[in-house]
Amino acid sequence: MIEAYLDVLDYSVIVDNGVFTQVLESMSFSDHIDHVLFGHVMDQMKQRGMDGRVQYSAYYLAVKGGWTTADLLTELSTDGAVDRLANSKLFKSQVLACLNDASLDSLVREKIVEALNACSHKLDAAFYGEISAQTQAKTKEE
Numbered sequence: 739m740i741e742a743y744l745d746v747l748d749y750s751v752i753v754d755n756g757v758f759t760q761v762l763e764s765m766s767f768s769d770h771i772d773h774v775l776f777g778h779v780m781d782q783m784k785q786r787g788m789d790g791r792v793q794y795s796a797y798y799l800a801v802k803g804g805w806t807t808a809d810l811l812t813e814l815s816t817d818g819a820v821d822r823l824a825n826s827k828l829f830k831s832q833v834l835a836c837l838n839d840a841s842l843d844s845l846v847r848e849k850i851v852e853a854l855n856a857c858s859h860k861l862d863a864a865f866y867g868e869i870s871a872q873t874q875a876k877t878k879e880e
Contacts, residue, residue: 804846811853
């Protein structure tokens with residue numbers, strides 16, 4: 739998907755806005771992070787009025803921006819225009835998986851857990867699992 743996106747010379751011809759979400763979802767931050775590509779996709783989504791905060795939160799956590807991740811999730815929890823958060827494999831693999839990462843700063847983890855609990859009513863439990871149970875269990879371990 740990323741290769742096809744990079745082959746486009748004029749992004750204004752893309753009529754299916756879902757392409758931008760698909761590009762973000764196909765990214766992996768475990769090998770390397772393409773900051774330029776991520777920034778370009780974010781710009782395209784903003785120009786089209788698309789909300790990519792779920793995917794953005796995964797990116798910011800990967801680049802050691804855990805506070806920004808928590809802020810984005812908190813913002814999503816209080817955004818009345820957002821009834822449900824998108825089901826995102828990127829978010830699930832990058833953000834939810836971090837709850838078990840011992841290298842994550844405990845204060846950052848605490849803020850992310852608070853934010854996840856605040857927006858758990860907007861998350862698809864069938865897709866993400868029971869978020870509040872995961873976050874409460876991790877918090878009790880500490």
